[in-house]
Amino acid sequence: MAKTWSITVPGSTANLGPGFDSIGLALGLYLKLEVTLQDEWEFEHHSVHLPEKFTVEEHLVYTVAKEVAERFDVELPGCKIVMTSELPLARGLGSSASAIVAGIEVANQVCELNLTLEQKYTLASRIEGHPDNASASVCGGLTIGASLPNGDLELIHTQDVQAAFAVFIPNVELKTAEARKVLPAQYDKAYAVHASANANMLTAALLTKDYKRAGKFMEHDLFHEPFRANLIPNYHEIRQTAKDAGAYGTAISGAGPTVISLLPIEKVTAFVEKMKPLFPTYDIQAVRVDTKGVQVEIHETIN
Ligand SMILES: Nc1ncnc2c1ncn2[C@@H]1O[C@H](COP(=O)(O)OP(=O)(O)O)[C@@H](O)[C@H]1O
Numbered sequence: 001m002a003k004t005w006s007i008t009v010p011g012s013t014a015n016l017g018p019g020f021d022s023i024g025l026a027l028g029l030y031l032k033l034e035v036t037l038q039d040e041w042e043f044e045h046h047s048v049h050l051p052e053k054f055t056v057e058e059h060l061v062y063t064v065a066k067e068v069a070e071r072f073d074v075e076l077p078g079c080k081i082v083m084t085s086e087l088p089l090a091r092g093l094g095s096s097a098s099a100i101v102a103g104i105e106v107a108n109q110v111c112e113l114n115l116t117l118e119q120k121y122t123l124a125s126r127i128e129g130h131p132d133n134a135s136a137s138v139c140g141g142l143t144i145g146a147s148l149p150n151g152d153l154e155l156i157h158t159q160d161v162q163a164a165f166a167v168f169i170p171n172v173e174l175k176t177a178e179a180r181k182v183l184p185a186q187y188d189k190a191y192a193v194h195a196s197a198n199a200n201m202l203t204a205a206l207l208t209k210d211y212k213r214a215g216k217f218m219e220h221d222l223f224h225e226p227f228r229a230n231l232i233p234n235y236h237e238i239r240q241t242a243k244d245a246g247a248y249g250t251a252i253s254g255a256g257p258t259v260i261s262l263l264p265i266e267k268v269t270a271f272v273e274k275m276k277p278l279f280p281t282y283d284i285q286a287v288r289v290d291t292k293g294v295q296v297e298i299h300e301t302i303n
Pocket residue numbers: 031050051059060061083085088089090091092093094095096097099174175176177254255
């Protein structure tokens with residue numbers, strides 16, 4: 001019997017404004033892998049949204065799968081991986097986190113590790129460096145995470161999100177590592193207290209489904225947006241235009257340069273149509289919330 005694994009990983013948006021490095025939301029834009037066993041590692045990329053030049057040894061999916069196999073002290077067999085993706089790279093839609101989650105799932109399947117959801121999101125968050133995108137890609141829905149001093153990750157997640165989102169994806173990349181360099185090393189006490197109060201309000205509003213208020217606090221981040229705004233094309237114009245067209249609020253998606261608006265479900269289609277001619281160089285899409293997280297289908301064929 002030969003096995004093929006079909007692995008589907010959702011992309012994600014992180015932060016939603018002040019939920020910096022903690023809040024993630026899985027989006028219905030997917031990275032897909034078809035995995036078969038063979039002697040040597042090989043990747044085939046079938047999408048404009050995937051790296052063009054790469055070596056197997058530097059490929060994020062491979063390096064993560066290898067790291068996970070080594071951590072569990074098992075041999076990683078050779079694999080052929082055919083990938084397609086709806087996630088543009090370095091746009092703030094969690095492509096790196098989805099590749100990390102994919103690498104963990106590849107190792108989980110081909111090495112028969114039987115990882116739990118908790119092991120997957122803990123590993124993915126450690127590798128990515130923050131739990132927001134990684135947890136959302138593993139669990140689906142809305143995730144709120146925090147690492148404890150001993151390295152454990154506490155996560156609350158819910159699939160119950162009754163609001164709509166639209167993304168404005170510009171045709172430029174911004175590497176997350178670059179967008180993290182502009183952030184201050186420290187915050188003044190009063191500033192941090194204010195920033196954290198805004199994050200608390202965002203979280204409480206999201207969990208009580210008070211989306212109007214969630215939108216308001218999406219626009220009151222003090223942790224990262226004030227320092228990144230200049231890196232984000234049309235940041236102020238999009239926020240204002242989106243608000244005028246009925247969005248509850250708009251924030252940088254992850255580290256940018258995409259921005260994301262939160263809207264009442266019934267308004268999202270008209271909103272997107274209204275925005276398209278106003279920002280013609282952007283790919284503007286209504287995106288649904290993914291509620292499943294990473295998914296695996298196993299197909300067995302007789303050789
Ligand atoms: N499917 C993938 N396969 C291999 N590498 C990937 C994949 N997706 C993302 N990456 C790597 O992650 C980088 C983008 O990561 P990052 O700057 O964090 O942006 P993003 O906001 O999209 O996560 C890409 O340039 C590429 O090196």
